Amino acid sequence: MMDLGLRNKRALVTAASRGLGLACARALGTEGARVAMTGRGIDSLEREAEAIARAGQTETLPMAMDLRDHASIARGCDAVLRRWGGIDILIANTPGPAAGPFLSIDRAAWQVALDMTLMPVIDLLHRVIPSMRANGGGRILCITTVGVKTAQPSMVLSNATRLAMTGIAKTLSVELASDNILVNTLCPGPIDTDRMVGLIDSTRREKGISREQAEAIWLDEVPLRRMGRAEDFGKLASVLVSDIASYVTGAALAVDGGKSRAY
Ligand code: NAD
Numbered sequence: 001m002m003d004l005g006l007r008n009k010r011a012l013v014t015a016a017s018r019g020l021g022l023a024c025a026r027a028l029g030t031e032g033a034r035v036a037m038t039g040r041g042i043d044s045l046e047r048e049a050e051a052i053a054r055a056g057q058t059e060t061l062p063m064a065m066d067l068r069d070h071a072s073i074a075r076g077c078d079a080v081l082r083r084w085g086g087i088d089i090l091i092a093n094t095p096g097p098a099a100g101p102f103l104s105i106d107r108a109a110w111q112v113a114l115d116m117t118l119m120p121v122i123d124l125l126h127r128v129i130p131s132m133r134a135n136g137g138g139r140i141l142c143i144t145t146v147g148v149k150t151a152q153p154s155m156v157l158s159n160a161t162r163l164a165m166t167g168i169a170k171t172l173s174v175e176l177a178s179d180n181i182l183v184n185t186l187c188p189g190p191i192d193t194d195r196m197v198g199l200i201d202s203t204r205r206e207k208g209i210s211r212e213q214a215e216a217i218w219l220d221e222v223p224l225r226r227m228g229r230a231e232d233f234g235k236l237a238s239v240l241v242s243d244i245a246s247y248v249t250g251a252a253l254a255v256d257g258g259k260s261r262a263y
Contacts, residue, residue: 004242007032007058011089011241012080014038014067014124017045019193020143021093023234025049029056031238033089036080038065067094067120077127086135089241090128092121093143096195097157099202105157113157118164125168129176137180139241142169146189148252149260154206162187166252173250182249184240189256190218191228224257 011028015021017039025037029052037052039045042064049062061083065076080087097113098105121142132138144162146152151159166185173183190196196218204214219225233255239245240253254260 002244004031004238004244006089006238006242009033009088010036010080010084010086011091012036012038012077012087012124012128013091013093014065014120015093015095017041017048019195020188020191020230020233021091022048023230024091024093024143024237025060025234026052026055026231027234027238028089028091028241029053029058029060031242032056032058033238034059034061034084036061036063036076036083036087038063038067038076040064040066068115070119070123073120073123074127077124081131086131087128087138088132088135089139089141090124090132091141091143091237091241092124094120096145097161099154099158099199100156100206101154102156110157113161117157117161121165122168125172129172129181132181133176133179138182140169140172140181140183141237141241142166142183142185143237144185144187144252146187146254146256146260148185148187149254149256149262154203169252170250177249182246184245184248184250185252186233186237186240187252187254187256187260188233189222189228189254189259191230191233191255193230196227222257222259226257228255228257 011033013025016025016037029035045062049060053060066072147159148162148166169185200214
């Protein structure tokens with residue numbers, strides 16, 4: 001078995017109560033990393049955190065963190081820093097913004113998307129980068145979307161806010177290289193989480209079609225003809241924040257079954 005060298009590393013994974021965030025937390029925990037995991041509420045997080053700690057014989061820290069509230073983000077980051085003295089790995093994950101055609105999305109919805117998808121990552125970076133610098137390095141992985149490679153129809157909020165995120169990550173990969181902080185993004189295509197179920201449902205309603213037809217639309221352009229598995233996504237994320245990927249920074253890696261076709 002390949003040792004990723006993650007045992008005892010201090011990781012913070014946001015929006016980790018389910019879906020891709022939870023999958024990343026599980027994969028890191030399995031490798032023996034200490035994992036602070038955040039969500040809006042603490043109940044299901046506590047259960048998951050306990051299971052991860054048991055499985056990886058490691059320490060986990062479940063924390064309520066409302067990503068729309070920068071004070072909550074600051075409190076959470078500080079709690080991890082107090083507990084473990086540093087953060088080696090940040091997996092910056094947020095809930096995805098609403099879907100829909102451009103004119104169905106009003107100014108307020110744009111604001112919500114910015115507050116929920118872009119600003120929390122900026123707040124996290126502000127809080128975590130100084131401690132990584134002080135500790136001699138770190139790994140930052142942002143979860144975006146395949147929409148940064150090729151625009152996804154009816155996903156303007158996601159396409160737009162995640163391109164901004166990608167610009168930040170690429171800029172930081174240059175700015176922070178001399179601090180031994182590597183910054184990458186993972187760009188998921190359709191992966192089997194609650195969010196995907198919701199998106200398929202939204203396509204079904206928008207087009208007045210069946211669930212199967214809506215799912216077929218989502219998979220239409222996926223050469224591998226299936227959804228990705230969240231578990232595999234988490235494992236890939238843990239490789240990308242490990243020593244094995246020590247020469248990878250500024251990358252925006254599609255995890256999309258071939259959907260984007262982008263170079
Ligand atoms: P999900 O809906 O399954 O999970 C979202 C997570 O966000 C949950 O853990 C939830 O508890 C948390 N959350 C919601 N509101 C919050 C708040 N105010 N504060 C803190 N946490 C909150 O989504 P997912 O499929 O795991 O997607 C994760 C990210 O990946 C999203 O940004 C999504 O847009 C992106 N993405 C996912 C897919 C996919 O197919 N799953 C495809 C492209 C992009």
